Amino acid sequence: xxxxxxxxxxxxxxxxxxxxxxxxxxxxxxxxxxxxxxxxxxxxxxxxxxxxxxxxxxxxxxxxxxxxxxxxxxxxxxxxxxxxxxxxxxxxxxxxxxxxxxxxxxxxxxxxxxxxxxxxxxxxxxxxxxxxxxxxxxxxxxxxxxxxxxxx
Amino acid sequence: xxxxxxxxxxxxxxxxxxxxxxxxxxxxxxxxxxxxxxxxxxxxxxxxxxxxxxxxxxxxxxxxxxxxxxxxxxxxxxxxxxxxxxxxxxxxxxxxxxxxxxxxxxxxxxxxxxxxxxxxxxxxxxxxxxxxxxxxxxxxxxxxxxxxxxxxxxxxxxxxxxxxxxxxxxxxxxxxxxxxxxxxxxxxxxxxxxxxxxxxxxxxxxxxxxxxxxxxxxxxxxxxxxxxxxxxxxxxxxxxxxxxxxxxxxxxxxxxx
Numbered sequence: 372x373x374x375x376x377x378x379x380x381x382x383x384x385x386x387x388x389x390x391x392x393x394x395x396x397x398x399x400x401x402x403x404x405x406x407x408x409x410x411x412x413x414x415x416x417x418x419x420x421x422x423x424x425x426x427x428x429x430x431x432x433x434x435x436x437x438x439x440x441x442x443x444x445x446x447x448x449x450x451x452x453x454x455x456x457x458x459x460x461x462x463x464x465x466x467x468x469x470x471x472x473x474x475x476x477x478x479x480x481x482x483x484x485x486x487x488x489x490x491x492x493x494x495x496x497x498x499x500x501x502x503x504x505x506x507x508x509x510x511x512x513x514x515x516x517x518x519x520x521x522x523x
Numbered sequence: 524x525x526x527x528x529x530x531x532x533x534x535x536x537x538x539x540x541x542x543x544x545x546x547x548x549x550x551x552x553x554x555x556x557x558x559x560x561x562x563x564x565x566x567x568x569x570x571x572x573x574x575x576x577x578x579x580x581x582x583x584x585x586x587x588x589x590x591x592x593x594x595x596x597x598x599x600x601x602x603x604x605x606x607x608x609x610x611x612x613x614x615x616x617x618x619x620x621x622x623x624x625x626x627x628x629x630x631x632x633x634x635x636x637x638x639x640x641x642x643x644x645x646x647x648x649x650x651x652x653x654x655x656x657x658x659x660x661x662x663x664x665x666x667x668x669x670x671x672x673x674x675x676x677x678x679x680x681x682x683x684x685x686x687x688x689x690x691x692x693x694x695x696x697x698x699x700x701x702x703x704x705x706x707x708x709x710x711x712x713x714x715x716x717x718x719x720x721x722x723x724x725x726x727x728x729x730x731x732x733x734x735x736x737x738x739x740x741x742x743x744x745x746x747x748x749x750x751x752x753x754x755x756x757x758x759x760x761x762x763x764x765x766x767x768x769x770x771x772x773x774x775x776x777x778x779x780x
Contacts, residue, residue, distance in 0.1 A: 376656065383652030386645040390675075390725065391545075392637050393601040409656065447608050449546060450601045453730050460729040463657055463720045469762035470716070473769045491732065498736045 376413060380458055381406040388454040397450055400440050404455035408433035412459060422486065427493040427500075429459055434501025442506075442513030452498075461490040527564060527586045531578060533624055534558040535590045538569075538576050540632050541607050545599030547734050548573055549741040554611045561615045573738065573746035596753065598636075598682075599730055606631040639679050646675035646725055654721025663714050663721075666706050670699045670722035678725070689760050696723050696764030704772050719765060726761050728754035 384405025385398055393401050412429035416422070437451040464487030471480035538555040542548075552571045559567045559580060567580040574596055579589035610627050613619045619627065637645070650671030655664045674695055681691045696719075703718035735750030 379652045379655055383649050383656065386649035386652065387725070388601070389637055389645040390642055390649065391599045391601045391730075392603070392634070394605045397601075397605070445612075446605050447546065447550060449550070449734075450605055452733055453545070453599065453601065456733050457724060457727070457729045458653070458656065460724075460727050460732065462653075462724050462727040465727065465758050465761055466716065466720045466723065466765060469766045470769065472762070473766045473773070494732065495736050498733065499740050502737070502740050 373410065373413065377406050377410050380409040384454050384457060387457050391453060393450055393454060394446075397444065397446060400444065401451055401454035404433060404437050404440065404451045405458050407436055408455050409458040423489040423493040426459055426461075426490050427497045430456070430494045430497025431501050433459070434498050435504065438501065438504075438506075438509045439512060442509040443516055456494070459494060461487045461494075464490055527581045527584070527588045529621060530559060530562040530564055531567075531580045531588050531590055533562075533621065533628070535576055535578050535592055537607060537611060537628055538571065538578075539592045539594055540628065541604060542571065542573070542576065542594045543597045544603040544607075545597070545601070545730065545734070546604045546607075547737045547741070548743045548746045549737070550608075551576070554607070557615045558611060561617055562621065571743075571746075573734075573743075573749045596749075600634070600636060602634050603631055606634055639676070642679070643672050643675040647671035650674070650722045650724060652721075653724045654717055657717055657720050659714055659717035659721060662710075662712075663717050666703060666713060667718045667721040670702050670718060671725065673702060674699055674722060674725060689756070692726055692757055692760035693764040693767075695726050696761045697768045699723055700765045700768040704768065708776070723761055723765070726757070728757040731757060 381402040385402035387405075388398050388401035408429045411432045412425045415425040415428045419425070433455050434452065437448050437455055440451055441448040464483055467483040468480060468487055471477075471483060534555045537558060538551045541551045541554060548571050552569055555569045555571070555576070555578060556567070559569075564580050566582060566584075567578065570577040574594050576590070576592040576594065579587070581587050582589075607628075610619070610624070610631055614624055636642075647668040648671070651664045651668035654667035655661075659667065677698055678691065678695055681694065686694075699722040700719055703713070703715040703722070706718070707713045707715040731750045731754035735747045735754055738744075738747035738750060
């Protein structure tokens with residue numbers, strides 16, 4: 372089940388990376404980051420039922436992985452982060468909020484509206500925490516992995 | 524040694540191309556400064572906003588020079604950002620003469636965008652997959668594929684006609700809602716909400732949100748605010764587009780929604 376989700380999210384992120392004309396050599400990694408972010412989100416939800424917290428954890432992992440891949444592949448982080456963030460962006464929240472607004476169900480509307488804002492805030496914090504880790508770590512790790520690969 | 528003006532226009536032009544294709548402000552500023560430094564300009568000032576570049580160099584010398592660029596918020600092209608980044612790396616390691624750098628810059632700007640047919644297809648695939656991820660069943664995802672396809676074709680058509688971003692988002696999300704409600708009318712088993720959620724994904728302001736946060740994080744508050752407003756307004760427009768069609772549908776069909 373989780374494998375299917377992984378694969379489909381990989382495909383979804385990859386398609387969006389193509390829409391933003393990401394370089395062909397990086398498409399695989401774009402898909403990978405998105406899929407990993409989504410899986411972290413799903414796994415977190417299994418253990419603790421809080422959508423904003425799950426988003427925070429997932430975005431944080433996503434950012435760290437994107438930075439790692441970026442230093443490994445020597446490309447801007449933007450390439451991976453922009454593609455990878457899409458599964459986590461609260462599209463469903465925007466829909467639900469406007470749906471209940473139309474239905475004149477203000478209780479549900481404000482519930483989903485607040486949740487969307489919370490999720491957006493969680494994404495903000497996740498990215499900020501991810502970028503707060505010093506770049507030197509990633510450079511060192513990237514070099515280490517690079518050396519290990521060329522050593523083989 | 525090249526004149527200040529030549530170097531500064533190369534640097535600013537590179538920054539312009541980066542900004543236009545969706546790089547964050549910090550990267551643009553950094554790139555412009557590095558290019559100036561690698562062509563031995565020691566005195567300079569660079570200020571980048573999400574829609575403009577201001578730069579001056581060698582103000583105390585004979586050939587002082589300053590430049591301003593207006594860069595409208597454009598669509599994202601990650602391939603160009605990557606290529607430009609590579610170019611600026613090479614300039615910084617002094618592997619690239621000024622003439623060669625200009626040629627490479629022009630080549631980077633010419634990297635094509637994804638063709639209409641391919642873009643429409645992959646937009647469809649993306650919507651299809653997102654619909655499934657957000658809880659749609661297989662038939663729903665199939666409908667979402669066609670929604671995505673139609674949406675991308677509409678977006679391409681609208682962007683060719685220079686329609687404002689507000690209208691683009693409203694009309695785009697309205698189209699998606701229209702298609703999924705239409706299908707729902709013919710086949711009531713279809714989960715129209717999942718289709719809509721999957722198919723509005725290409726419109727959802729993921730990029731604006733991400734760029735905004737990164738600008739804030741790097742201390743570029745003004746640029747961050749510009750992108751944040753962009754993100755909020757886009758979300759609002761999507762809600763309006765979906766909401767309008769839903770309301771009309773409800774009036775016509777009469778509350779069975």
